[in-house]
Amino acid sequence: MTTSPRPAAPPLTERQEARRRRILHTAAQLASRGGFEAVQMREVAELSGVALGTLYRYFPSKVHLLVATMQDQLQLFQEQTRKHPVVGEDAGARVADTLMRTFRGLQREPQLAEAMVRALTFADRSVSAEVDQVSRITGQLILDAMGLTEPPTREQLAAVRVIEHTWHSALVTWLSGRASIAQVRIDLETACKLLTMD
Amino acid sequence: MTTSPRPAAPPLTERQEARRRRILHTAAQLASRGGFEAVQMREVAELSGVALGTLYRYFPSKVHLLVATMQDQLQLFQEQTRKHPVVGEDAGARVADTLMRTFRGLQREPQLAEAMVRALTFADRSVSAEVDQVSRITGQLILDAMGLTEPPTREQLAAVRVIEHTWHSALVTWLSGRASIAQVRIDLETACKLLTMD
DNA sequence: GGGTAATCTAGAACACGTTCCAGCATGGCG
DNA sequence: CGCCATGCTGGAACGTGTTCTAGATTACCC
Numbered sequence: 001m002t003t004s005p006r007p008a009a010p011p012l013t014e015r016q017e018a019r020r021r022r023i024l025h026t027a028a029q030l031a032s033r034g035g036f037e038a039v040q041m042r043e044v045a046e047l048s049g050v051a052l053g054t055l056y057r058y059f060p061s062k063v064h065l066l067v068a069t070m071q072d073q074l075q076l077f078q079e080q081t082r083k084h085p086v087v088g089e090d091a092g093a094r095v096a097d098t099l100m101r102t103f104r105g106l107q108r109e110p111q112l113a114e115a116m117v118r119a120l121t122f123a124d125r126s127v128s129a130e131v132d133q134v135s136r137i138t139g140q141l142i143l144d145a146m147g148l149t150e151p152p153t154r155e156q157l158a159a160v161r162v163i164e165h166t167w168h169s170a171l172v173t174w175l176s177g178r179a180s181i182a183q184v185r186i187d188l189e190t191a192c193k194l195l196t197m198d
Numbered sequence: 199m200t201t202s203p204r205p206a207a208p209p210l211t212e213r214q215e216a217r218r219r220r221i222l223h224t225a226a227q228l229a230s231r232g233g234f235e236a237v238q239m240r241e242v243a244e245l246s247g248v249a250l251g252t253l254y255r256y257f258p259s260k261v262h263l264l265v266a267t268m269q270d271q272l273q274l275f276q277e278q279t280r281k282h283p284v285v286g287e288d289a290g291a292r293v294a295d296t297l298m299r300t301f302r303g304l305q306r307e308p309q310l311a312e313a314m315v316r317a318l319t320f321a322d323r324s325v326s327a328e329v330d331q332v333s334r335i336t337g338q339l340i341l342d343a344m345g346l347t348e349p350p351t352r353e354q355l356a357a358v359r360v361i362e363h364t365w366h367s368a369l370v371t372w373l374s375g376r377a378s379i380a381q382v383r384i385d386l387e388t389a390c391k392l393l394t395m396d
Numbered sequence: 397g398g399g400t401a402a403t404c405t406a407g408a409a410c411a412c413g414t415t416c417c418a419g420c421a422t423g424g425c426g
Numbered sequence: 427c428g429c430c431a432t433g434c435t436g437g438a439a440c441g442t443g444t445t446c447t448a449g450a451t452t453a454c455c456c
Contacts, residue, residue, distance in 0.1 A: 013423085016433090036322075041413060051435045053416085062413065114322075121319035124234075125375050132376055158388040162364050165371075165385060169363035172319060176326050178333070187363060190356040194388065197395060211453080214403090239443060249405040251446085260443065 020058055022048045027069050031115035039066065039115055060126075066119030067130045073116065074137045077102050081141060091146045092192035098145035099167055099188050106171070107181070114175050121172060138164055146195065159194035166191040218256055220246045225267050229313035237264065237313055258324075264317030265328045271314065272335045275300050279339060289344045290390035296343035297365055297386050304369070305379070312373050319370060336362055344393065357392035364389040 012020065026048045030039045041062055045055040059065035086097045106113035123131050142160050143152065152160070170187045173179040179187075210218065224246045228237045239260055243253040257263035284295045304311035321329050340358050341350065350358070368385045371377040377385075 015422095037412095040411095052414090052437085054434055056414070057433080060414095118320060118322070121370060122316060123374060124316075128374050128376050131374065135371075135376070158384060161385050162360070162389045165367035165389075166360050166363040168370075169367045172366075173333075173363075176321060176329065177323050178326050178330055186356060187359050190392065191360045191363075191389075193395065194391060197391065213452090235442095238441095250407085250444090252404055254444070255403080258444095 019048070019050055019054070023050065023055060023058055023065070024069055024072055027065050028073075028112060031066070031069065032109045032112040035111040036066070036115040036118040038111070041065075063119045063123050063127055064130060066116050067123060067127055067134065069112075070116040070120060070134055071130065071137065073106075073112075074134060074141075077105055078137060078141055078144075080105075082144065085147075086145060090196065092189075092195040094147065095142055095145040095163065095195060096185070096188045096192045098141065099163075100185055102141065103171070103181070103184060110175070113171075117168075117171055117175055121168075135164065138167065155197075156195065159191075159197075162194055163188070163191045217246070217248055217252070221248065221253060221256055221263070222267055222270055225263050226271075226310060229264070229267065230307045230310040233309040234264070234313040234316040236309070239263075261317045261321050261325055262328060264314050265321060265325055265332065267310075268314040268318055268332055269328065269335065271304075271310075272332060272339075275303055276335060276339055276342075278303075280342065283345070284343060288394065290387075290393040292345065293340055293343040293361065293393060294383070294386045294390045296339065297361075298383055300339065301369070301379070301382060308373075311369075315366075315369055315373055319366075333362065336365065353395075354393065357389075357395075360392055361386070361389045 023044060026044050027039055030044060030047070039062065041055060042052060044065070045052045048055070055065075059068060081098060081101070086094050086101065088094045088097065120131060120134060139160055142163055146152070146156070146160075148156075166187055170179065170184045174181065174184050221242060224242050225237055228242060228245070237260065239253060240250060242263070243250045246253070253263075257266060279296060279299070284292050284299065286292045286295065318329060318332060337358055340361055344350070344354070344358075346354075364385055368377065368382045372379065372382050
């Protein structure tokens, strides 16, 4: 049982790890400038000093590349949040505040956010493992913010799922200019009410 | 103030209306068979008996075309639901049941659903008006199911928004194979609890 | 009915994601 | 050191969304 469906990633050499990093960095940079469509695979390859075929060996599609970028960014947020957790009495408020903080982080590079979220929602089944990973990090972010002293109840887990749905969808509507930040905050706060229900 | 941002659609002649219908029908048919990627603009044009340039005059992109298809389908569901509303004591349960019924409608043509939802979530700002229209229909579907006798309160509208977010996002996760129908039902029911809170 | 502007047609052309290939580099093993 | 498998390179090639053009058709107005 040492093999997983995804053919157990062989460990990368140092040079390979560096290439991977360079590619992710380039992708984020291009995305920051012009969003999803500005991330052009040929250009990513060239700027990363890597052949196109190699880029595709590391990330089998543009969507994979951008979803990996999102994983990266989210993990940074998660670390930040763990270092400086939101304080407050109410669990729901802490969760809403934490998500809004993450939101503002994304807002700082709106084009990058657009690229990553477009990729995330456009992803088909071939990317579901990676998308799932993103979802897991988000869920963990929420659970962290809840500050539980004991394992979450079934109801709490259900609420977390809805909050996560709200988070994703609100992000999408904000990015497409159909909702304001204030509206996003309200939506998140509404969803977080589910945490303090019996 | 007679002009809108979208240059006030000139009324279509009968032949034009027929063309539009033919195109939408073809798109839905191709989507039903092979999903998003099976809807190829050249093929849509050919099967609709229309030149490629004409297709693009009617629908300025593949995403516009599929979002329009979704509008169409949703309106059908809405009519059905108005003719045969879900019955039940609890407003939350009625809403959840109504959405699940719609869900099963989509499930009947999963590839079509995949195509429409991929388009919907991939849409950028240039499609936001059309996407907004879809969102408005969905919201109305929920409000209908609530069976209000008086105008909705601020809290109810907030809850409707979260339910809508949950609906969209749950749909996406189901389509990408990351959630079961049962899980979707649970998520919708959880979100609907917001309707019966004070 | 004739003239004119808008629309439609057929098809070429372009852009970008993706695939493929032939040969070079690298890294581990005898 | 020499060999082999794996990875990397440059570049061509393909598919599909989208744009463009020149000419035919249609719709509308007098």
